[in-house]
Amino acid sequence: MRAFLLAPVLLALPAAVHAEPVQEARSATGACLSAIIDNAPVEDIDGDDVTIRRGADPVSCTVRVMAGEPVLIRDAVMVALKRRDEVFSPAKTRWEPGQWASRETFCNIPGRRAFAAFLSTAKPGLQPVATVTVFETKERDPRCDRDAGVQTIAAAEPPPTALAAEERTAPEPTLLPVAPKPEKAKKKGLRERLGLGKKD
Secondary structure, three states, X not given: OHHHHHHHXXXXXXXXXXXXXXXXXXXXXXXXXXXXXXXXXXXXXXXXXXXXXXXXXXXXXXXXEOOOOHHHHHHHHHHHHHOXXXXXXXXXXXXXXXXXXXXXXXXXXXXXXXXXXXXXXXXOOOEOOEEEEEEEEOOOOHHXXXXXXXXXXXXXXXXXXXXXXXHHOOOOOOOXXXXXXXXXXXXXXXXXXXXXXXXX
């Protein structure tokens, strides 16, 4: 009887483990969108699994996710994009993924200010799991609306690696599994740093 009662709890554990990076990725992406589009006061933030970095030239906001399943993290980013009134959609032009699983650009609806979000998703087992950079351009990129052929992107960021520390990013990714994080004191969650509750 006791085993029967414990079964739902045990089944829920994997979902709980995946939930935090997904929630943090969604909240951080939403914060970056607000920073660039609404000029919200978002600064550099270091969470347990997610970081936010502001760029000045050009003005940008980048989310870097170091934990979670790539597919779930991508879904979380897409949720944040879809919540905006700017109506983000995939650019018509595709991008060469290189050492990433995928690299995508999402552009807002034409006829307004020109915003874009560039999303890179890693292959399973590599870090960072995903990065998304939100930025504004003076003019809308024509590749948002027409297929210019598969594009190669200059290496503006390091490729994913299996190393846990961002400072030790190798020039080439490896196929080694991500090493488990050592036990450490619980830091303040990213959602708390952004002033958000447990739910969006």
